[in-house]
Amino acid sequence: MAVIEQLTQDFLRTKKLPHIWCPGCGNGIVTAALVRAIERSGYDQKDVVIVSGIGCSSRAAGYLNFNTLHTTHGRALAFATGLKMARPELKLFVIMGDGDCSAIGGNHFIHSARRNIDLNAVIVNNHIYGMTGGQHSPLTPTGKKATTAPRGTLERPFDLLELARGAGATFGAKGIAAQPRQLEQLILRGANHRGFSVVEALSPCPIAYGRRNKLGGAVEMLRDMKENSISVERAANMEETELVDKTITGVLFSIDAPEYAEEYYRSIGKEIG
Amino acid sequence: MPETKPVLMQGNEACAVGAISAGVRFYAGYPITPSTEVAEQMAARLPDIGGVFIQMEDEIASMAAVIGASIGGMRTLTATSGPGFSLKQENLGYAIMAEIPCVVVNVQRMGPSTGVPTAPAQGDVMQARWGTHGDHPIIVFSPASVYETYYLTIAAVNLSQKLRQPVILLLDEVIGHMREKVEIPEAGKLIVEKSSDKVPSDWKPYDEKGLTPLVPFGFGHYYHVTGLFHDQYGFPTGDPPQVERALDRLHNKLEKYRDEIVLTNYIGHKEPRVAIVTYGCVVRSARAVVKKAYWQNRLPVGLLSLQTIWPFPDREIEALAKQVDVILVPEMNRGQLVGEVERYARGEAKVIPVNRYDGEMISPDQISEALGRWLS
């Protein structure tokens, strides 16, 4: 308990609370997991930077007591790339939503992966544009309803982590808001990984997504999320037919490859730090 | 006097050399004609001096990366042209709102759209002023020679730092690609105006009492940077009086330093009857005309060239209009800055546009002809 309190004091801007999120929103759970992961990383507070895009989850930056950079829609990774190249000793966590990262920010996402620049992307995937009231995103499952897909979307969603892997990211993990301790662990492993790391966190949006798709409230959404997920270790021993429609959680890939900022500074003969 | 040595240099190269002299150590960009040489020069020069060059995935990302690097404490610049300048607008507005210094170079080409990529034009004058959404202030320089490109780049970087305000350098294809002999201070000499480096203990990023220097991220000042309207600590606000104050703050800093920002130059007759007002490469043709009409023929003619086009040199035009009967405004577009000249001439002088927009430079003959008509 004492530890938690300490953390709240140091890493949260308590004066900025309460937050703007709806009751039952998963953003708070993911943000808390991120804060605990940063705490456990042992990073100096002054070296940590939180960068975010635009959307519900991106508002987290304003509540965290670090240097925080709330950018434009979809561009968080491009801002972060400039900052990381200018100050490679800083530890950057980039919070994005699913639409923010994979639609308008898709180009920056794949190129950050290609460069393998040491940024820690945390993508809060609620399958919807929440802040604007529930439009479908590139991660909305086919058939699910949105204000801009009233009969259910015909589009096929990205597999975000496969996209990241294909584009050259060297660390990819998936967690769920229903399992915050595992999520914290995954963010921490992403942080310790040298290179572009992607942690996708499934998060319930009962207001703009759950209600329209009759998925129940936050409790039901979290319960279903948990029931439909299987850890990557367990999944390894299961048949493919058993894994249909399941969310596989854990570290999905982790590869060693040259990191861009380090390579650049080495190439110009300059020490980082 | 600093030592100088004459060299033959292109406008785009002078921009890169000026940027480095002014302490720019970060460049992010995307290839586009006719600005690419700026990027190529920076790519060649920055690594040798410990700087960062990065080619980003698009123009939007380049602008974002530049802002990110500025927040990290580096002096930054990006260059583009035409369509690329359109894409810069989103994050340019962010830099204005969040008060992050940076310099954006637009080597204008013939538009709209893809236009004639290799042809000169001055079609982006109003876009430079109003391209990003919202009621924002902006600083735009428009050099008329390779040397002016060099020193206005330095001025842009220093001013941008001092005011925590993006500055646009509006070149045109003629100036960007022209080679001229220039004398520049000894290579490698830094011409950096330092803003006060001391950070008071009660430092606030957007202090209501006035402009404070930007303290880069990573030094233990845990502030917030956002494109939302914000309070003096950087946190979002929608409170109407605070919003109004915040917007005034952006404009007031430019008004306060107006005389440092607005640069113009007059040559010609002491009591002119006809004056030419222009900017960028057209200044060259206009200068040739004034040389002949005034220096050779002693006609009552003058030229006011505008190195700064935004904020618009309103007082200078007001004063000029009181002196002359006619103001000619040659531009390589269908008439953009002429509207501003007319506004500040306030009916005291007749304002006549002289335009060319076929992708060719305005010739001295075209200006001479207009001048002859109004002198007789």
Ligand code: SF4
């Ligand atoms: S709209 Fe959805 S994602 Fe946004 S705050 Fe509300 S519940 Fe959370």
